[in-house]
Amino acid sequence: MRAFLRAHDLRGKRVAVGLSGGVDSVVLLHLLRELAPECGFRVGAIHVHHGLSPNADAWAGFCRALCRRWKTPLAVRRVRVIRGGAGLEAAARTARYRCYRTLRADVIALGHQLDDQAETVLMNLLRGAGLAGASGMRAKAEFHEKLLLRPLLDVSREAILRYAKANRLGWIEDESNLDELLTRNYLRRRVGPLLTARYPRWRESVARAARHFARADADANRLLRVFLKEHGMRAPSETKLAEMLRQLSGARSDVRVRIAHDGKELRVYRSKVIVKNAEREKPFTPVRWSGERKLALPQLGGELRFRRTRGAGIALSKVAQEEMTVRLRSGGERLQPDAKRPRRTLKNLFQEAGIPPWERERTPLLFSGTDLVWVPGLGVDARYRAGTNEVGSVPVFRVVAPSPTARGAERSSDIFPRRRS
Secondary structure, eight states, X not given: XXXXXXXXXXXXXXXXXXXXXXXXXXXXXXXXXHHHHHHTOEEEEEEEEOOOSTTHHHHHHHHHHHHHHTTOOEEEEEOOOOOBTTBHHHHHHHHHHHHHHHSSOSEEEOOOOHHHHHHHHHHHHHTTOOHHHHTOOOSEEXXXXXXXXXXXXXXXXXXXXXXXXXXXXXXXXXXXXXXXXXXXXXXXXXXXXXXXHHOTTHHHHHHHHHXXXXXXXXXXXXXXXXXXXXXXXXXXXXXXXXXXXXXXXXXXXXXXXXXXETTXXXXXXXXXEEEEEXXXXXXXXXXXXXXXSEEEEGGGTEEEEEEEEESSSEEHHHHTTSOEEEEOOOSOOEEOSSTTSOOEEHHHHHHHHTOOHHHHTTOOEEXXXXXXXXXXXXXXXXXXXXOTTSEEEEEEEEEOSOOTTOGGGOEEEOSSOOOOO
16 A cells, blocks of 8 residues: 555645445555555545445444544535436446545545456456456546545455454445345356356456556557547547547447537547537428529538539439429438349448448438439439430539538548447
């Protein structure tokens, strides 16, 4: 502990220990109290009362009595835990960290230890986590303008228990630690002993692997910072940067990633990160085309221009037969760009052409009645194409203002390659 504190200069800092009353947090508080005068920081504690156990009041009372005996300032915060999709344990953690965030302290010290780290990494790997999840918990991290430290992260549970007994420390036991319906408890009580029988130092090995993953994750963080700077964006906080990296590199290929940052959006398509200007999409009303050479589409940030020619484009003789309108996709459209091949769904044609999903929704489509006639980048339907000597009109969509469909405003990078499913 002394070596850890010397490596993280805390002189003049206010250090608050997250005190649950369990052996890990009690030992952490005891150690920090012992070393505070030597290292020049002030130490206090915070106990979060989740109200989930019938013993919760007793736990808060234990922490009050302990801190009173040790002459250590203590804050007790009651929270309401709202169960979410991630489960009760995750909801309690969210509520707890919200308290830490609002606490008047420079440093939050938590009692996570080696066994917790190994179990966390194992759980994350079983859930298919990427680099961030495989890195486990950090011994040091930025936390909402505070510093979050886990000084015991390399210390085993057995060593902590030995220290507690040698110093005649008391602690409480959370009965929920016996509930094997919780993943962590199942791994700790069932899987851990099996691994220990075959690999006695599996926890140390997993923690060491986590450090390797963390170094790789740090490289990825550095690359993402450089990438954002090159695209004219300010660096985000460490917490947001980690979340951005998790979404950009860890999501499945069928998941649509959309991250707003500094007036822009980051998207992922076919292993590339694409940066776009973040603009609110305007509702689009269908526009009629009666053969004019220019058709303004301000809601899409551009216009359609039509060039008269012979033997190509849309046959003008077809234009007068049905009402021609420009509309957006609604689903189920089909197009036959090649007369020698069958009519195919627009979705499949877009995928083949490599058009990102968000562009597909804002691409202007030209219809004759209910027939799809033309799609930018895909061409004219065979039924409406001008014959060899027939007068035709070749449409082109041009961007005249920045918009979500402005492909010229996009820049791509392969710095975050992802496997295709």
